[in-house]
Amino acid sequence: MRILVVGSGGREHALCWAIAASPLTSALFCAPGNAGIADEATCVPIAMDDLDALVRFTRDEEIDFVVVGPEAPLVAGLVDKLTAAGIKAFGPTAAAAILEGSKAFTKDFCARHAIPTAAYGRFTDTEAAKAYIREQGVPIVVKADGLAAGKGVIIAETVEQALEAVDSIMADRAFGDAGLEIVVEAFLVGEEASFFALVDGTNAIPLVAAQDHKRVGDGDVGPNTGGMGAYSPAPVVDAAMSERIMAEIIEPTVRGMAAEDRTFKGVLFAGLMITEEGPSLIEYNVRFGDPECQVLVMRLMSDLLPALIASAEGQLAHFDLRWFDEPALTVVMAAKGYPGAYEKNTVIRNVEKVGGPDGAAAEIGGDIQVFHAGTTRDGDGRLLAIGGRVLGVTAIAGSISDARDAAYKAVDAIDWPDGFCRRDIAWRALERG
Ligand code: AMP
């Protein structure tokens, strides 16, 4: 089959790496891709928001199946356009991608279908939002309704902060039109987990769970990022918890979306708080997590591609995916300054020494893959950093501490003076022992 993957991040490198290994794949393209993806796929310079150019490319290149990585083209309706053009694609339609595209929709949807989530109010009027905040007290969470690249959430410890958040999102439009409406919700206490299920419209099968590290600094301090590292399995999601999440959150969502004429196909990524009462939905994403996808593909023993096709074709009913028991862990290397301003075009050396089949994995211990995010090559073939999150150094090994040691050895073998990483990935799992 001829496959196109859409996107350019670490998640898309992980997807390309897995899809390239499938015996079903005869040709693999990625739009627009990055320097690491170029080792697995033919990169084509089409921006992921140029939906018409993407559809044209799939026709010209006789693509059989498209895998859409990021949320923006899904929310914009890429899968609808591909389907209309007769091209099969993995991911939800725009009508179903609203689960990520509108937090207010999702909160009301949870209320309609009795899916556990924090108590909330939704507001288009600043004064009404402020009155609700004064009434509820703190801590409280203020969120822009729309897509804000993971940044539209403010956790307020004081009423002052919460009121400021309302003004910054709604009056000053800190996140643009994403802040035309806001959700204000109760602060949940517990441990967070990322839960993934493949959905074919009717059936859902759980994938493995992971934990992300959203804050930029060691010990979970500092501003939120897209994710500084991940590991799987997540000890807080054991088999019993996974069953509860499927029964209380994922399955009612799949049934509810179908009943509301928003049939969901693709991957449902539930951002959860595991509270004392059980799992509570923080947010839905309608795509794989980044960097969670990197650890998932390392743990997946089965061929990923047939599972993605079965999701698109409504054939997941008896589908079985097999996983390695071994834990996997990703350390994200980011440009110094991220998630604020950072320098571009700094040179990275020695990546080829640690990643891939010819790498120094044997020496390091454990199996290492370096998934690229914001990278490119200059005319001389040197690897340059051109984004905030740049590399996802991923290891799979016999234990979480072995995986961590292998990943950090690989990180230390990479020569990039302008990059940094967190040094405590998986601390929660390691603390549990
Ligand atoms: P979101 O973009 O909705 O995933 O929110 C970003 C982060 O804010 C989450 O990963 C949580 O750490 C935190 N967060 C969001 N909503 C809540 C909540 N209701 N209670 C506690 N923490 C939250």
Ligand code: GLY
């Ligand atoms: N790692 C969190 C996300 O992909 O949204």
